[in-house]
Amino acid sequence: MNYKVKIVPEYILKRRTVLSFMLFFFCITIAIFSWYKLQHQPKEKEALASLRSGLETNEWIFSHLFSDKNLSRVYAKKFAAARVRVNGDVGLKDTTQWQLNIIKNIGDTLKLDLADLKKLPKTTITFDFKCIEGWNQITNWSGVKFSDFIKYYKLTNLSNLKYVGMQTPDSAYYVGIDMASMMHPQTILAYEMNGAALPSNQGYPLRLIIPVKYGVKHIKKIGSIYFANEKPKDYWYELGYDYYCGM
Amino acid sequence: MKKIVEKHPLPNRWLHWINFPLLLIMIWSGMLIYWGNDVYRIGWGDKTILKFFPDSFNKALNIPFRLAEGMSLHFVFMWFFTINGAIYFCYLILSKQYKFIFPNKKAFYEAWQVILVSLKIKKQLPVQIKYNAAQRIAYTGVIFLGFAEILTGLAIYKPVQLNWLCYLLGGYELARIEHFIITILFCLFFIVHILQVIFGGWNNFRAMVTGFEIVKDKVENKNSNTDNEL
Numbered sequence: 001m002n003y004k005v006k007i008v009p010e011y012i013l014k015r016r017t018v019l020s021f022m023l024f025f026f027c028i029t030i031a032i033f034s035w036y037k038l039q040h041q042p043k044e045k046e047a048l049a050s051l052r053s054g055l056e057t058n059e060w061i062f063s064h065l066f067s068d069k070n071l072s073r074v075y076a077k078k079f080a081a082a083r084v085r086v087n088g089d090v091g092l093k094d095t096t097q098w099q100l101n102i103i104k105n106i107g108d109t110l111k112l113d114l115a116d117l118k119k120l121p122k123t124t125i126t127f128d129f130k131c132i133e134g135w136n137q138i139t140n141w142s143g144v145k146f147s148d149f150i151k152y153y154k155l156t157n158l159s160n161l162k163y164v165g166m167q168t169p170d171s172a173y174y175v176g177i178d179m180a181s182m183m184h185p186q187t188i189l190a191y192e193m194n195g196a197a198l199p200s201n202q203g204y205p206l207r208l209i210i211p212v213k214y215g216v217k218h219i220k221k222i223g224s225i226y227f228a229n230e231k232p233k234d235y236w237y238e239l240g241y242d243y244y245c246g247m
Numbered sequence: 248m249k250k251i252v253e254k255h256p257l258p259n260r261w262l263h264w265i266n267f268p269l270l271l272i273m274i275w276s277g278m279l280i281y282w283g284n285d286v287y288r289i290g291w292g293d294k295t296i297l298k299f300f301p302d303s304f305n306k307a308l309n310i311p312f313r314l315a316e317g318m319s320l321h322f323v324f325m326w327f328f329t330i331n332g333a334i335y336f337c338y339l340i341l342s343k344q345y346k347f348i349f350p351n352k353k354a355f356y357e358a359w360q361v362i363l364v365s366l367k368i369k370k371q372l373p374v375q376i377k378y379n380a381a382q383r384i385a386y387t388g389v390i391f392l393g394f395a396e397i398l399t400g401l402a403i404y405k406p407v408q409l410n411w412l413c414y415l416l417g418g419y420e421l422a423r424i425e426h427f428i429i430t431i432l433f434c435l436f437f438i439v440h441i442l443q444v445i446f447g448g449w450n451n452f453r454a455m456v457t458g459f460e461i462v463k464d465k466v467e468n469k470n471s472n473t474d475n476e477l
Binding site: 003004005006007008009010013016017020021024027031035046047048050051052054055058062065066067070071072073128130131132133134135136211212236239240241242246247 | 248249250251252253254264268280281283284286314315316318319320322323326377404405406407408409410413414418419420423453456457458459461462
């Protein structure tokens with residue numbers, strides 16, 4: 001490929017230069033103005049409104065592309081860290097007698113204790129836990145698959161709803177998660193870490209392990225579980241993070 | 248009357264200048280995200296030569312505690328960056344402009360000649376069209392970086408749904424490091440690029456805005472353009 005050399009009067013080149021640069025500077029002005037407008041928008045749950053709707057569009061796209069056939073990579077147990085990183089203690093202070101409340105309907109709550117959960121088939125997973133901050137660690141957990149739990153307690157009519165909400169007993173920490181991710185075969189209501197009962201800073205007696213989400217959704221010390229078609233409230237969402245947090 | 252060549256077609260110019268702020272926003276928001284786990288450094292054992300990034304650097308740019316903001320920017324502007332890049336690549340192929348950019352057979356030998364001339368060791372540049380061999384390698388390299396940036400980014404964005412991609416790139420941790428290194432390479436490219444543009448002069452820079460470049464009167468044959476800067 002070659003260039004053709006053209007011979008052009010100088011005034012035409014001058015005119016082209018002036019017009020092109022005028023358009024060039026006009027576009028720069030538009031770009032700077034748009035950036036300024038973006039930064040001075042009202043916020044929607046601590047995120048700039050248009051970025052928030054961008055994140056919601058991403059959620060729509062990626063929840064439609066989601067397949068529970070895709071699994072988080074699993075490792076042999078020997079790769080699991082013995083010293084497991086702790087990154088949050090919101091909602092762990094409550095010391096009253098623990099029980100798990102499954103809110104089936106208003107005034108219809110299923111109350112369970114750990115022994116009830118231990119009767120169900122036990123699932124163990126060693127996977128690469130990923131924090132929204134950007135670190136990751138291979139860790140080992142055991143408990144009851146959420147999908148097994150739903151089947152055993154005949155909650156399938158509730159699992160047709162769109163979301164699951166979970167809260168700590170003192171309601172200080174709370175998450176909302178889409179049903180597809182909750183029913184993913186690697187999502188576990190975990191009561192053991194590295195083969196022993198959960199330490200209190202890891203959410204004794206029961207926490208969520210959901211490898212398709214960032215750590216912020218792995219709520220520690222689950223006190224109650226409920227089902228809804230509207231997005232349940234979510235601790236980090238309210239602080240400007242993505243609601244979906246799906247991987 | 249002046250002799251000119253139409254150096255940069257209109258789509259090239261638009262796509263180039265649109266890419267510039269998009270890449271800037273991606274790098275900036277990436278730095279806000281990286282701060283959340285800023286563990287990379289150059290060094291060995293306890294010895295650190297360069298920490299990414301020094302606290303003073305973070306403070307000066309007001310980076311700390313803006314992870315959520317960084318993520319929201321990054322995951323919205325990623326679409327514009329990717330779409331603009333995809334349009335550019337399609338245009339490059341369909342318009343056959345890639346023939347100016349992809350390295351040809353002699354590229355590596357000629358690139359060496361270009362370096363020698365730049366360092367004033369040699370006088371005569373090899374005859375060339377539009378871009379010299381060093382530029383061809385650099386510009387093809389930066390297109391490759393764009394692809395690599397998107398792929399490593401996808402691997403850390405959806406490591407479960409795209410577990411095969413994450414696996415191919417060496418796992419989550421490695422993919423994140425790769426994504427970071429590619430960004431550093433983008434920045435290094437940017438520095439060299441700016442220096443080259445400054446040395447290239449007005450005629451060369453104007454071509455990226457207006458499209459035309461004035462040919463200095465040394466044109467030996469119409470196949471070659473002796474103006475060899477950017």
